[in-house]
Amino acid sequence: MSTVEELQKKVRELETKLAAFQSNVAPGRKKIDVMSSEVVDSNPYSRLMALKRMGIVDNYEKIRELSVAVVGVGGVGSVTAEMLTRCGIGKLILFDYDKVELANMNRLFFQPHQAGLSKVDAAAATLQNINPDVTIDAYNYNITTVDNFQKFCDTIRAGSLTGGPVDLVLSCVDNFEARMAINTACNELNQNWFESGVSENAVSGHIQFIVPGETACFACAPPLVVASKIDEKTLKREGVCAASLPTTMGIVAGFLVQNTLKYLLSFGNVTHYLGYSALTDYFPTMSLKPNPQCDDIYCRQRQSEVNARPAPVEVATEVTEDDSPVHTDNQWGICLIDENVPEEEDTSNLNLVDGVQVAYSIPVDNGTPESSTGGAVAASELSLEELMKQMKSM
Amino acid sequence: MSTVEELQKKVRELETKLAAFQSNVAPGRKKIDVMSSEVVDSNPYSRLMALKRMGIVDNYEKIRELSVAVVGVGGVGSVTAEMLTRCGIGKLILFDYDKVELANMNRLFFQPHQAGLSKVDAAAATLQNINPDVTIDAYNYNITTVDNFQKFCDTIRAGSLTGGPVDLVLSCVDNFEARMAINTACNELNQNWFESGVSENAVSGHIQFIVPGETACFACAPPLVVASKIDEKTLKREGVCAASLPTTMGIVAGFLVQNTLKYLLSFGNVTHYLGYSALTDYFPTMSLKPNPQCDDIYCRQRQSEVNARPAPVEVATEVTEDDSPVHTDNQWGICLIDENVPEEEDTSNLNLVDGVQVAYSIPVDNGTPESSTGGAVAASELSLEELMKQMKSM
Numbered sequence: 001m002s003t004v005e006e007l008q009k010k011v012r013e014l015e016t017k018l019a020a021f022q023s024n025v026a027p028g029r030k031k032i033d034v035m036s037s038e039v040v041d042s043n044p045y046s047r048l049m050a051l052k053r054m055g056i057v058d059n060y061e062k063i064r065e066l067s068v069a070v071v072g073v074g075g076v077g078s079v080t081a082e083m084l085t086r087c088g089i090g091k092l093i094l095f096d097y098d099k100v101e102l103a104n105m106n107r108l109f110f111q112p113h114q115a116g117l118s119k120v121d122a123a124a125a126t127l128q129n130i131n132p133d134v135t136i137d138a139y140n141y142n143i144t145t146v147d148n149f150q151k152f153c154d155t156i157r158a159g160s161l162t163g164g165p166v167d168l169v170l171s172c173v174d175n176f177e178a179r180m181a182i183n184t185a186c187n188e189l190n191q192n193w194f195e196s197g198v199s200e201n202a203v204s205g206h207i208q209f210i211v212p213g214e215t216a217c218f219a220c221a222p223p224l225v226v227a228s229k230i231d232e233k234t235l236k237r238e239g240v241c242a243a244s245l246p247t248t249m250g251i252v253a254g255f256l257v258q259n260t261l262k263y264l265l266s267f268g269n270v271t272h273y274l275g276y277s278a279l280t281d282y283f284p285t286m287s288l289k290p291n292p293q294c295d296d297i298y299c300r301q302r303q304s305e306v307n308a309r310p311a312p313v314e315v316a317t318e319v320t321e322d323d324s325p326v327h328t329d330n331q332w333g334i335c336l337i338d339e340n341v342p343e344e345e346d347t348s349n350l351n352l353v354d355g356v357q358v359a360y361s362i363p364v365d366n367g368t369p370e371s372s373t374g375g376a377v378a379a380s381e382l383s384l385e386e387l388m389k390q391m392k393s394m
Numbered sequence: 395m396s397t398v399e400e401l402q403k404k405v406r407e408l409e410t411k412l413a414a415f416q417s418n419v420a421p422g423r424k425k426i427d428v429m430s431s432e433v434v435d436s437n438p439y440s441r442l443m444a445l446k447r448m449g450i451v452d453n454y455e456k457i458r459e460l461s462v463a464v465v466g467v468g469g470v471g472s473v474t475a476e477m478l479t480r481c482g483i484g485k486l487i488l489f490d491y492d493k494v495e496l497a498n499m500n501r502l503f504f505q506p507h508q509a510g511l512s513k514v515d516a517a518a519a520t521l522q523n524i525n526p527d528v529t530i531d532a533y534n535y536n537i538t539t540v541d542n543f544q545k546f547c548d549t550i551r552a553g554s555l556t557g558g559p560v561d562l563v564l565s566c567v568d569n570f571e572a573r574m575a576i577n578t579a580c581n582e583l584n585q586n587w588f589e590s591g592v593s594e595n596a597v598s599g600h601i602q603f604i605v606p607g608e609t610a611c612f613a614c615a616p617p618l619v620v621a622s623k624i625d626e627k628t629l630k631r632e633g634v635c636a637a638s639l640p641t642t643m644g645i646v647a648g649f650l651v652q653n654t655l656k657y658l659l660s661f662g663n664v665t666h667y668l669g670y671s672a673l674t675d676y677f678p679t680m681s682l683k684p685n686p687q688c689d690d691i692y693c694r695q696r697q698s699e700v701n702a703r704p705a706p707v708e709v710a711t712e713v714t715e716d717d718s719p720v721h722t723d724n725q726w727g728i729c730l731i732d733e734n735v736p737e738e739e740d741t742s743n744l745n746l747v748d749g750v751q752v753a754y755s756i757p758v759d760n761g762t763p764e765s766s767t768g769g770a771v772a773a774s775e776l777s778l779e780e781l782m783k784q785m786k787s788m
Contacts, residue, residue: 279662
């Protein structure tokens with residue numbers, strides 16, 4: 001054994017073995033063929049199937065046919081994947097290229113003995129042990145490189161249990177480039193997805209449902225965050241380690257998977273944008289229509305397709321400000337934090353509720369690279385134009 | 395990583411790690427004496443200490459001196475304990491008397507190989523491995539029996555790291571008796587605590603902050619839940635296995651620990667009552683004043699003490715309906731689901747916001763025992779009078 005290929009294979013084998021060992025300290029449970037609603041202690045699905053008897057979900061066992069891709073297995077993505085696994089999702093597809101570190105231990109899911117393992121391998125082993133009925137595919141690569149982006153698109157397009165497109169993509173990434181890559185892929189593939197994010201100060205977060213052509217995509221409008229009543233300057237310092245909390249990330253993952261379940265199993269109302277501000281327990285909701293001048297050609301194409309339909313269905317396409325909470329403590333102004341964004345973009349689609357702000361300044365210089373922000377909404381090092389150019393060149 | 399030497403080194407590292415596992419040495423991490431804010435991958439506290447730099451928390455390391463009791467280590471309590479452990483709480487005291495079952499696998503935290511173990515022992519082992527710096531005490535008993543209730547009170551009174559009262563009690567129990575026991579203890583001990591609950595249909599939940607004498611205690615007013623727009627009758631069927639979801643329970647645990655952190659570390663605003671309705675993403679908040687005719691003698695005593703203070707401080711004692719969200723989809727009526735509750739109790743303190751209902755019918759007969767409700771808000775088999783009599787006789 002001496003060639004690089006052989007050694008790489010060996011490393012991969014050992015990592016897989018180790019990950020399996022680490023979560024399989026004792027054997028898990030056997031596979032179960034059919035979800036049963038039998039009320040016995042040994043049935044891991046009894047409390048889920050009870051949702052049918054409770055009149056919440058009509059057809060819970062349908063979840064076993066469904067496939068969800070989780071992009072980013074950090075503070076939000078790992079909990080998201082665990083929730084879906086425990087809910088008995090049919091297939092879970094994980095993407096990440098990071099390694100577990102002790103610095104991640106302030107969030108749920110990973111444990112100290114997993115430090116050094118790849119996040120997707122460590123996660124897949126733990127999740128498979130929790131629920132062996134779930135098909136889990138793990139991809140250990142960065143989706144934003146040209147080759148990997150194509151592989152990512154192919155997986156989204158044909159990754160379901162039956163070889164068709166996945167039922168939903170969940171973005172749990174921590175940077176602008178990866179969000180734009182997901183957005184580009186989903187617009188082209190006409191794939192519904194949720195974006196999620198947590199602020200660098202750890203006390204606010206959001207989820208956003210994106211239906212290509214029907215709701216604003218990630219390129220239609222700058223992404224939004226819930227303002228936290230703190231000086232914006234504290235968010236803009238460079239080279240500063242982002243803060244994170246298991247609470248905020250667990251809550252955002254909870255919102256993400258709860259709305260995923262509502263969407264996949266057709267119960268309740270799927271919220272288009274749900275924010276969370278921890279300091280005041282404030283939860284703004286809203287809907288955003290797509291931007292007819294969106295830079296993404298596939299977004300504009302999806303909009304044309306939606307407009308060509310005989311009558312609008314499913315999702316409202318108007319800007320509707322939900323009759324939203326006006327919190328007594330809300331003293332936030334609505335402001336755009338970067339004046340470099342063209343003004344027509346700022347105003348045409350941004351009918352923001354109180355307490356919600358634009359998440360990013362679209363950076364104009366390629367200055368000092370920022371430190372890793374682990375699950376936070378990080379500013380890009382590239383301008384939007386440069387990034388779009390890169391994307392289009394793929 | 396590409397050279398043969400590097401790969402060989404990696405293989406040796408992995409093999410060593412694997413061997414350690416195979417010889418049954420579960421390598422967690424070493425204890426850390428002082429919380430550091432150093433930004434390195436090996437520091438499990440870097441992202442928490444960053445809350446100071448971000449201007450959110452003044453003195454994060456104070457958390458290592460603080461003690462929290464978590465009563466009930468089920469779907470909400472286990473995640474609550476894990477979040478506090480990962481946040482580096484000084485001491486965690488766990489109470490439960492249940493065993494882990496495969497039927498619990500639809501919620502976060504416990505894993506199939508732990509089935510059959512006591513919840514507190516299984517939880518303590520996992521948590522200690524996640525963070526060896528936390529002092530964890532685990533009590534495997536039912537706090538509602540006479541002897542255990544006294545032991546419970548003694549632990550709350552003298553369980554902190556310095557032998558004084560704990561800093562906070564978190565109720566994560568699934569039944570009325572246990573909540574009443576915690577309420578009785580906390581009123582007598584003048585101990586602040588949070589109540590939490592998740593509905594039997596799994597799609598709503600709440601947390602409530604109780605400051606004896608300042609806010610309504612559990613005996614002042616029937617506990618509240620967020621209504622779920624479903625037929626109440628579906629909630630009242632007997633012998634039906636309660637539904638539960640990892641999402642709702644994770645979100646409620648997140649709210650509970652987030653407000654715990656705000657209270658313990660003095661940042662943001664602690665919410666007195668925060669509800670969550672999953673079907674519509676609706677989050678009512680409110681405050682409730684104590685009932686001057688509360689059945690709990692210690693509650694009335696705490697109220698007298700508060701009233702005797704020169705000026706009201708800290709917490710508002712009036713019924714203040716927060717300027718709360720009026721959701722567009724809110725068609726819920728406010729109703730009391732049991733007319734056996736004396737009318738003066740129903741009206742004096744229940745200035746409920748839309749979508750919030752009383753959680754329990756106070757049962758009048760000792761009929762069919764209900765099946766376990768695992769984390770759900772369960773009805774008691776005893777009348778309030780009988781229960782109060784029991785409590786007083788202790």
